[in-house]
Amino acid sequence: xxxxxxxxxxxxxxxxxxxxxxxxxxxxxxxxxxxxxxxxxxxxxxxxxxxxxxxxxxxxxxxxxxxxxxxxxxxxxxxxxxxxxxxxxxxxxxxxxxxxxxxxxxxxxxxxxxxxxxxxxxxxxxxxxxxxxxxxxxxxxxxxxxxxxxxxxxxxxxxxxxxxxxxxx
Numbered sequence: 001x002x003x004x005x006x007x008x009x010x011x012x013x014x015x016x017x018x019x020x021x022x023x024x025x026x027x028x029x030x031x032x033x034x035x036x037x038x039x040x041x042x043x044x045x046x047x048x049x050x051x052x053x054x055x056x057x058x059x060x061x062x063x064x065x066x067x068x069x070x071x072x073x074x075x076x077x078x079x080x081x082x083x084x085x086x087x088x089x090x091x092x093x094x095x096x097x098x099x100x101x102x103x104x105x106x107x108x109x110x111x112x113x114x115x116x117x118x119x120x121x122x123x124x125x126x127x128x129x130x131x132x133x134x135x136x137x138x139x140x141x142x143x144x145x146x147x148x149x150x151x152x153x154x155x156x157x158x159x160x161x162x163x164x165x166x167x168x169x
Contacts (some may be wrong), residue, residue: 080135
């Protein structure tokens, strides 16, 4: 079983020779939260993320790499994300996924967790999704290998011009 210590060097030269702009890395993403203090408690105590507050309405959170999420306090009208706009967290085994699923269900009320989907084997990973107190979605997943590298090593499986079926709303 691969552990974080065995993850290949996270740095590489982006193959962007022909691009108009030449970024060196994907550094962060953002999401809205209703109450930064309450959300931070969920991130630190439940998800195990490291958090630092960088402004009156912003906290940075990270877990295990050189990428962070900025949680922006937007108040009671904060807009969460859809299931397919989720944040993914890797666990080390199927057993850890099953244990995390039990913990999500046990602590649902304490951390104001919303919808919880059952664990399934899909798109090459064993995982489940759940909705947090701000209506943002998370996926706990286990992949036997290092999905980040494998996805790019496998390359394109569909052509640029191949249309996807319309998504259900």
